[in-house]
Amino acid sequence: MPKTNKIPSINFHLWEPCNMRCKFCFATFQDVKKTILPKGHLPEKEAIEVVKQIAASGFEKITFAGGEPLLCPWLPMLIKTAKNLGLTTMIVTNGTKLTDSFLKENSMYLDWIALSVDSLNKENNVRTGRAIVGKKAFGNYDYLKIIDLIHSYDYGLKINTVVNKINFQEDMTAFIKYAKPKRWKVLQVLPITGQNDFGVEEFVITKSEFNKFIELHNKISVMIPESNNEIKESYVMVDPAGRFFDNSKGVHNYSKPILEVGIEKAFTQVNYDYNKFLKRKGLYNWIK
Numbered sequence: 001m002p003k004t005n006k007i008p009s010i011n012f013h014l015w016e017p018c019n020m021r022c023k024f025c026f027a028t029f030q031d032v033k034k035t036i037l038p039k040g041h042l043p044e045k046e047a048i049e050v051v052k053q054i055a056a057s058g059f060e061k062i063t064f065a066g067g068e069p070l071l072c073p074w075l076p077m078l079i080k081t082a083k084n085l086g087l088t089t090m091i092v093t094n095g096t097k098l099t100d101s102f103l104k105e106n107s108m109y110l111d112w113i114a115l116s117v118d119s120l121n122k123e124n125n126v127r128t129g130r131a132i133v134g135k136k137a138f139g140n141y142d143y144l145k146i147i148d149l150i151h152s153y154d155y156g157l158k159i160n161t162v163v164n165k166i167n168f169q170e171d172m173t174a175f176i177k178y179a180k181p182k183r184w185k186v187l188q189v190l191p192i193t194g195q196n197d198f199g200v201e202e203f204v205i206t207k208s209e210f211n212k213f214i215e216l217h218n219k220i221s222v223m224i225p226e227s228n229n230e231i232k233e234s235y236v237m238v239d240p241a242g243r244f245f246d247n248s249k250g251v252h253n254y255s256k257p258i259l260e261v262g263i264e265k266a267f268t269q270v271n272y273d274y275n276k277f278l279k280r281k282g283l284y285n286w287i288k
């Protein structure tokens with residue numbers, strides 16, 4: 001655990017492409033594609049170098065996110081690099097590409113899997129776009145099957161749920177009790193200019209609607225609610241172009257690329273709040 005007040009965990013959004021079309025997605029990175037990274041990702045070698053710099057600068061846990069990171073052919077190499085350099089490793093996935101062979105082959109290097117589950121109702125998932133190309137959604141049965149698979153390889157399980165206008169009254173208690181995640185992160189849908197401006201409005205909820213969802217599940221001890229205010233500034237994030245970014249002003253603010261100016265200098269160009277990180281229970285015993 002850290003001796004300074006530097007946030008010790010980092011999210012590397014290594015890959016813009018995604019096979020889902022969540023209308024409230026706050027990591028679409030279309031701005032990144034249009035400005036400096038037409039392919040939506042760094043070449044493999046550069047992505048590995050970013051991971052090496054992250055490890056060398058003292059971070060302790062890395063979460064590979066996207067887009068959908070499992071679409072990236074060199075994700076296993078990034079995970080292995082991070083693990084061999086002493087980091088705790090995690091991926092955030094929508095689950096559609098999580099296969100038995102991936103779980104088997106990466107079990108030595110990958111510690112945690114964070115599965116995004118917003119609703120157990122297929123129709124609701126199609127409404128929000130949390131579906132393959134916005135059309136083919138997972139439901140309760142599909143998610144239970146994935147969870148059984150994850151547990152069969154003894155990964156640490158986390159579940160992420162974005163609470164929005166469609167699901168804020170949904171009772172997920174039975175599902176979470178079955179899934180037994182070590183952490184259940186419950187996030188209020190977050191509007192970010194330049195990321196989800198053209199889809200998020202119909203899904204935005206008030207604080208009291210968000211609290212309704214929290215109250216409905218208040219017996220679940222592993223639930224960690226994060227309102228819009230708690231999300232902002234409390235995550236250290238790197239974009240697909242290898243730049244730090246923050247969302248403190250409701251829009252992504254990017255640093256210079258890590259591989260251009262070095263990780264320490266790039267880090268000074270963004271804003272993070274360590275106390276907010278602590279408040280959202282970002283520090284926990286993540287060592288497997």
Ligand code: SF4
Pocket residue numbers: 018019020021022024025026027028066067068094116130
């Ligand atoms: S699955 Fe994740 S990355 Fe893909 S569109 Fe949905 S929220 Fe965005």
